[in-house]
Structure formats: C-alpha cells, structure tokens
Amino acid sequence: MFDAAIVGAGPAGLSAAINLKQLGKDFIWFGSAGGGKVAKSELIANYPGLGLVSGGEMDRRFAGHAAALGIAPEDKLVTGIMPLDGKYMLLAENQVYEARAVILATGAVAAKGLPGEQEYLGRGVSYCATCDGFLYRGKRIAVLCASPCYEHEAAYLAQLAEETFFWPAYPASALAGGGLTRLSGPIARILGQDKVTAIVLADGTEIAVDGVFCLRSAVAPAVLLPGLPMDGPHIAVDRQCRTGLAGCFAAGDCTGRPYQIAKAVGEGNVAAHALAEYLADAGKA
C-alpha cells in the first residue's frame, strides 16, 4: 500500500509529487507527462522566476524538475476511486491500487460529465479505449474526444467498431475514414435502459449506439469519487486543500478559479504538506 496516490500530472500534481518526494513519502502518481494544457499555452509571463516562457519550454522544465528527482507519472487514467476502511482503492486501466491518502489534481473538467455518463459508467460508458474497446467489435459506438492527443485511441476504436460516431471537442480534427462518421454537433446526453442505447445531440438528433467512449485527460470528480463534496463545478476544499473526505485532498484547477499555473503549483505544495500532516496524525491515533 502506498502512502499516497496523486491523480493528475499538470502543475498541481507535479508540485504535489515534488513535495511528497521531498517529504519522504511513498506514493504513486498517475497522469500523462507533458502534452497537457501547459504545453499548449503559447506564452506564459506570470509564473515567477521563469520570465516570459513558451508553454512548451515550461512543460520541459517541469518534466526536467521531476526527472531530476527521479519521479515520473504513470501514464494511466484513473477511472474510479473508492474510500474503504480508512484508505482509498484506485482503479486505473483495470488494475487496483491502494493508498492511505489521495491528492486529486484532475484539472478543470466538467464536474459531472455528460447527463447519463455516471449512470451508465461500466454499462456502455467507458473512459479507456485499450481496456474496453474489444467489447465493441462490430458494434456501433460514439466517441467524445477531448483533445487531439486521444485521436489515436479514437482511430483504434474506429477500426474495431462497425460504425463510430466521432465528436472532437476542439476546433480542428483531421481524423476521418474507416467507418468513422463525424457528428454534426456535440453530444448532449446519453440514453439507456439496462445499458447504453443511444446518444442525443444538442439539436435533439438521437443516434442508436451500443457504447460511448469519453476520451479525456481526467474523469469528472463526481464520477471519479462518488460522494465527494463539490462546490458548484469544483471540488470543495478548505485553505489546507482538504476535501470533505478525510485523507482526500485536491489542488489546482479542479478546486476552482483562478485557473492559473502559480495557483495550481501553490495548492499542490499545500496539499502535499497537509497530506503529510494527515498521515502523521493517523499514525498517532
């Protein structure tokens, strides 16, 4: 069992990881190194100490900092977290991990996902192409793709499925061909009975499908960890980055505005220190 699990490898997750390392904690860190929102920023001028930098340069410096400390995120998407007997069970790509405490640094994702998403999770809704794709061989699926970096997963799914209805949630996507139909607008909700039966587009169009893949950098907090107290679209935290669940901390954009790198880095630091204090107190009890 790990002392801690960090979910997310943006600035908040990185800052938490650097600090947990310095604090001598044994932790697992989930997320995709690089290629996230920082790397996509054109220029950043307000992160003290780096002057005027491109997002790519800042991303390299962040990754280099982690590498110098001998830490790197596991490139796995955490799709479920469950509190159990004073610890947490995390599910990532069909493997289960145990940790005494958790830091959520999942970024600014929609708090609840699509209507129907949580309801049909595991019953037609999936977050992981490589885990669940084979279930939809020869079937009809919808794919919500949040970023170009998931297009290879969408292409993989399109090869397996008979028909793939594709919605890229960003301006331009060149993905086409082979059983792939571009939707005319965003997916508004997911319908089903025992299992997913259809998607509904924003204009009301209903399309029958057997499954829906939501390819995103992170799962919506309320789906990831049911029962986690929210504050509107954000995870509710106090000044120590403690959430409403003992041993669960949150940092960065997922805790609210301003969506700023410096704020995320500061909260990652605070969350790591609060987590260390939590483990020390739990050790005494």
Next chain:
Amino acid sequence: MFDAAIVGAGPAGLSAAINLKQLGKDFIWFGSAGGGKVAKSELIANYPGLGLVSGGEMDRRFAGHAAALGIAPEDKLVTGIMPLDGKYMLLAENQVYEARAVILATGAVAAKGLPGEQEYLGRGVSYCATCDGFLYRGKRIAVLCASPCYEHEAAYLAQLAEETFFWPAYPASALAGGGLTRLSGPIARILGQDKVTAIVLADGTEIAVDGVFCLRSAVAPAVLLPGLPMDGPHIAVDRQCRTGLAGCFAAGDCTGRPYQIAKAVGEGNVAAHALAEYLADAGKA
C-alpha cells in the same frame, strides 16, 4: 490614487505585482528587493520549474522577472494602513499614499509584535531610523534588529543617541562600539506611561529608555492595520485571499502555514485576481 498597493516584496508580493501588471492595474509596490528570506535560503528543491537552486539564484530570477516587466518595489517600510471612505491610506516613511485596494504580503512576522509595541507606537516606539532617529539625539534608546540588513540603521541610531541598547534577533552580529551596549537577552516587553519609559528583558531586567526602535522587514499585521481580523498569529483569509476588510487581501506566509515559496507565489496570484474582481465590482456599484 493607485488602484492597488502591495505591501511586501517577497515571493507573494512579487507574484501579486507581476499579475497586477499583467492585469493592467496601476499600483504601488512597497518592500526591499532582494536580500530577504529567499536569498538567505541555502538550497530550494521544491519550486516547480527551477529544479535545485540556491536561494541567491532564485532571488536573482525573481528580481529579473520583475525587471523584465518594468516593475520594482519601492524600498520603503509601510508603518501604518488606514481604511477610509472605501479606500486605503498608507503611511511609508512619513509619506501618505492612497489606493483603492491593498495586498498584504508581509511575511511571517509576529502578529502583534512585542507587548507594549502597539500601545506606544508613535509615543517612543518607532520602526524607522531615518524617520524618527533625530528625535532621540542625546537620549537612551533600545534597538531590536531583526536582520543584519538593518545594522546600518542601528549604527546610525547609535551615533545619534547617548546610549543604545542593542539586541540582534539572529545568531551573529559584529556591530559594536560607539555608545552601543549589547543586551544580554531578548526584549520581552516595552513599558511606559504617556510615553515609553523602559524595556524589560526576558530575565526581568528593566532598563530605562526614551525610545525603542524595532527594525524589521515588516510591521506586525495587527499593528499595521488595526482591526484586521486575525486567525491566531496569521491574517484570516478565505480561498480567494480576501481578508475580513473589503478591498484588503493577503498572501504568503502572513496568511499561515506551510511557509513555502510555491504557496506564497500561488496566493499572490490569487490575491491579484481577486483584487481585480473587487475593483471591477466596485466600478459597477
């Protein structure tokens, strides 16, 4: 009148200044550039993006970042702040400045100063050698010196006064000679009637003096801005770095633990954004 005044030039003040500059605000920034706690740190390993750096190197990078944006702190000590008609009046070395909002980034100083300090402020207690030193020509004074960087002020006072009782609040001080008497222990309290009459040392020794100079990087928040709601030794703030006074924000060590550069930088960013929102709302009203 300025949009904002920032009090303090450590990481929190710097971050606030960089962001107010980016947000297009007209502000004045008080504090000593460089030479603070950052510069004195031997090595810093947990500020994401800078890897393993010396405090001196980080200090230079911070100063360079501000310089690149064309901003620098005014090297003046703010000794009093007063809310007045929806704005703030700041007193710094006998000059008065007006600002619509304030960010306090004064660092981790004792919340209330010495017993008697607030009571006799302006009646024998002073924070500014160059402002008030001449009042003590030929008199007996005590000097509490928080850092070697104020020794030149202490030496200046020792030249003016007949006798100077000196207490450096750090391990080694070479300051000696010319009417300067090193105290055997820290000053525990300040006594007076209409004005200061004496200091009392930790061992109970009472020494008659006409004045007490407290040479520190910042004035204790509760002395600086009477009525500011505190949370124990720290300034009480919410998640947006708002204090209990409208238009007054706080960031960094003065708002509480962990005393970390990343946390201070994050809060400086948050405070600047919250201040901009406050000004926008005030403009609408």
